[in-house]
Amino acid sequence: MFGKRTDETRPAPGLPVTGQPPAAPAALSAPGAAIPDLPMPGSSFGGQQARAAGAAPPPQGSGAVSQQAPKKPEAGMGPRKSENYYDIKGTIFNALIDAIDLTQLGQLDRDAARDEIRDIVNEIITLKDVVMSIAEQEDLLEDICNDVLGYGPLEPLLARDDIADIMVNGANTTFIEVGGKMQKTGVRFRDNAQLLNICQRIVSQIGRRVDEASPICDARLMDGSRVNVIVPPLAIDGPTLTIRKFKKDRLKLPDLVKFGSITPEGATILEIIGRVRCNVLISGGTGSGKTTLLNCLTGYIDHDERVITCEDAAELQLQQPHVVRLETRPPNLEGEGEINMRDLVKNCLRMRPERIIVGEVRGPEAFDLLQAMNTGHDGSMGTLHANSPREGISRLESMITMGGFSLPSKTIKEMICGSIDVIVQASRLRDGSRRITHITEVVGMEGDVIITQDLFVYEIVGEDANGKIIGRHRSTGIARPHFWDRARYYNEERRLADALEKAESRNEMD
Ligand SMILES: Nc1ncnc2c1ncn2[C@@H]1O[C@H](COP(=O)(O)OP(=O)(O)O)[C@@H](O)[C@H]1O
Ligand SMILES: [Mg+2]
Numbered sequence: 001m002f003g004k005r006t007d008e009t010r011p012a013p014g015l016p017v018t019g020q021p022p023a024a025p026a027a028l029s030a031p032g033a034a035i036p037d038l039p040m041p042g043s044s045f046g047g048q049q050a051r052a053a054g055a056a057p058p059p060q061g062s063g064a065v066s067q068q069a070p071k072k073p074e075a076g077m078g079p080r081k082s083e084n085y086y087d088i089k090g091t092i093f094n095a096l097i098d099a100i101d102l103t104q105l106g107q108l109d110r111d112a113a114r115d116e117i118r119d120i121v122n123e124i125i126t127l128k129d130v131v132m133s134i135a136e137q138e139d140l141l142e143d144i145c146n147d148v149l150g151y152g153p154l155e156p157l158l159a160r161d162d163i164a165d166i167m168v169n170g171a172n173t174t175f176i177e178v179g180g181k182m183q184k185t186g187v188r189f190r191d192n193a194q195l196l197n198i199c200q201r202i203v204s205q206i207g208r209r210v211d212e213a214s215p216i217c218d219a220r221l222m223d224g225s226r227v228n229v230i231v232p233p234l235a236i237d238g239p240t241l242t243i244r245k246f247k248k249d250r251l252k253l254p255d256l257v258k259f260g261s262i263t264p265e266g267a268t269i270l271e272i273i274g275r276v277r278c279n280v281l282i283s284g285g286t287g288s289g290k291t292t293l294l295n296c297l298t299g300y301i302d303h304d305e306r307v308i309t310c311e312d313a314a315e316l317q318l319q320q321p322h323v324v325r326l327e328t329r330p331p332n333l334e335g336e337g338e339i340n341m342r343d344l345v346k347n348c349l350r351m352r353p354e355r356i357i358v359g360e361v362r363g364p365e366a367f368d369l370l371q372a373m374n375t376g377h378d379g380s381m382g383t384l385h386a387n388s389p390r391e392g393i394s395r396l397e398s399m400i401t402m403g404g405f406s407l408p409s410k411t412i413k414e415m416i417c418g419s420i421d422v423i424v425q426a427s428r429l430r431d432g433s434r435r436i437t438h439i440t441e442v443v444g445m446e447g448d449v450i451i452t453q454d455l456f457v458y459e460i461v462g463e464d465a466n467g468k469i470i471g472r473h474r475s476t477g478i479a480r481p482h483f484w485d486r487a488r489y490y491n492e493e494r495r496l497a498d499a500l501e502k503a504e505s506r507n508e509m510d
Contacts, residue, residue: 086190088130089140095124096144097197102204105148114145152198153187154243158221163245165287170238171195177287180432192238199229199239207332210239218313218330221246226313244287250317251289253296261289262436263473265503266456268495269439273422274300276490277355277379278483283392284426289434290383291315291359293426297381298357305379308351310344311359324351341365342403345372358382364403366396373419389423389440393450396420410448417445421483423452429460431469441482455481456503475503 099120105113121141125132132140151158157166157176165177171189175182189195196210203210203219210217215234219227224246231239251259253267262270273280274297282297284290298318301307308324309316316325326348331338341358342365348356349372356372358365361382373380386392393416400412407415425438437458443451455478460471479500481487487496 085136085140088132089143090193091128092121092124092130092140093144093147093197095128096120096148097200099124100148102148102201103207110149113149117141117145117148147194147197148201151202152194153189154198157185157187158223158225158243158245161248164247165245166241166243168195168239168241170235170240180428180434192232195241196231196239199231199241202227202241203229220313223248224313224315226315246315247292250295251292252299256289256293256296256436259434261434263456263503263506265475265499265506266436266439266473268499269455269503270297270424270436271300272487272492272496272499273424273439273483274298275302276483276486276492278421278486279373279378279419280381281361281392281396281420281423282381282383282426283386283389283395283423284383285385285387285428288426288428289436290426293424293436294357294359294381294383297424301355301379305354306352307355307357308348308353309357309359310341310348310365312341313359315359316357318357324353342368345369348372349377353377355379355381360384361396361399363399364405366399367403367405370396370400370415370419374415378421387427389425389438389452389454392423392425393420393442393452413445413448413450417442417450421486427458429469429471431463431467433469435471436473443482453478453482455500473506475500475507477504477507479504 096117100116105116108116118141121144122137124130125137153174154166154168157163157174162178163176164180167175167177168187168189169175171192171194174185174187176185177183189198199210202221203217205222206219208214208217208219210229210231212231212233215231217229219229221227221243226244226246228242229239253262253270256262257264257267270293280297282290282293284293295316295318298307298316298320301318301320303320304322305320306322306324307318307320308326309318310326310328312328314325314327318325326344328341328344329337329339341361341363345356345358345365345368349368353372354377356369356377357380358369359382361369361384366384369380369382384392384395386395396416397409397412400407400415401409405412420442423438423440423442424436425440426434427437428434435458436456438454439456440452440454443453445451454476456473456475458471458473460469462470464470479497481496481500484493484496487493
């Protein structure tokens with residue numbers, strides 16, 4: 001339906017076919033070679049990137065081109081070329097896509113990839129007897145290169161640093177999240193086929209394909225952004241692409257204080273919790289700021305500690321010198337070769353870690369993480385999906401139960417209780433603001449129940465005229481948290497006492 005076309009548009013015999021790219025240079029024969037050579041494409045449809053970077057040779061007959069080729073519109077939304085142009089381009093594009101192996105193309109640097117595309121496009125034009133001026137041909141080549149090597153209309157969005165998520169729901173609808181708010185953009189794709197081609201290009205970089213046979217795929221852009229693609233027939237209204245943009249500069253605790261996500265005293269306490277090796281669980285919903293918070297906490301780990309991180313897609317940016325980063329691997333097309341989080345965490349334990357940081361605890365690895373926390377790797381941390389600290393605890397319990405460990409419920413609870421020191425809750429409120437709503441300690445068991453105690457909570461007081469939530473962080477007045485001895489051991493008890501005291505007096509001021 002999308003992408004692959006009818007035979008009529010296939011290149012004539014003699015053209016190179018998928019898997020056997022023409023005149024394969026040495027780089028092509030190195031499977032799994034690092035892709036990052038291919039620079040992050042700039043603004044695709046404008047084609048400015050290639051020119052600005054001087055990456056592309058000047059178009060032949062450039063005089064004619066500069067007169068003829070109008071400034072190409074931003075994001076493919078400006079004045080459109082004739083339908084005829086798009087028809088021809090579509091035909092040539094489809095023939096090209098059938099002829100080349102995108103994965104291997106992705107391993108070339110941009111210039112080499114361009115030359116490769118230029119050769120094939122010229123060949124297709126000759127074979128199909130397409131009548132075009134040289135200028136038009138250059139234009140077309142530019143367009144096609146941007147489609148094949150870049151991310152088309154997505155480029156301007158990818159270039160913006162203020163966007164947290166990009167959500168493409170079929171060719172005509174694209175939303176972004178900026179500052180916690182969802183916005184519809186004017187970005188449109190020519191059609192679902194173009195969108196699918198871009199999806200294809202994204203996932204081809206990790207050696208995958210999306211099509212009817214395997215319609216779901218997770219991938220990652222070169223800049224670290226995480227991508228999910230789901231296509232028809234599962235996505236009813238066209239290929240659907242969700243991009244969680246990689247933040248080059250993750251927010252730090254002082255930023256969170258500035259945004260009012262937490263008070264300065266709360267931040268100091270988090271800092272101490274990070275430093276004195278409390279075992280921490282960060283709980284929150286999707287996009288509530290869990291990873292950001294985890295990253296903040298890791299900022300206070302001492303520089304002489306050996307830290308191992310396990311993530312589904314490396315997002316954390318630890319600044320310490322002694323960090324080993326591990327990443328899970330999804331199964332390949334044949335369904336083999338998967339390395340899941342549990343495999344990583346288990347392996348971690350054989351790597352002499354001092355702390356283990358798990359990006360997201362979702363399944364049976366919960367058991368191994370708790371074990372690690374319990375056996376001398378204190379200061380380990382992980383995030384988990386839950387709406388309150390208590391819910392976090394029960395999620396942890398059910399992950400272990402469902403992981404097939406036949407342990408009595410009470411044993412699991414004792415294990416949780418003996419491992420987790422602090423749960424920090426992140427929330428995205430309905431006005432889009434993100435707050436740290438709880439800093440909660442796990443203090444012990446009473447019978448079969450795990451007892452927790454809040455140190456800090458965020459209380460919603462009301463809503464202003466603009467729908468902004470009014471609330472305040474409140475200290476619960478606990479002067480001696482459970483991790484007091486730890487703080488003392490690390491010589492942080494003065495700072496801790498001060499922060500708690502200040503928090504207390506802030507309550508009275510409010
Ligand atoms: N306290 C905060 N204030 C404002 N923006 C935040 C805050 N915490 C996180 N963000 C932003 O929200 C987005 C999602 O954060 P992330 O930590 O990845 O969420 P999660 O891991 O819970 O899915 C990111 O763009 C991040 O920069
Ligand atoms: Mg996350």
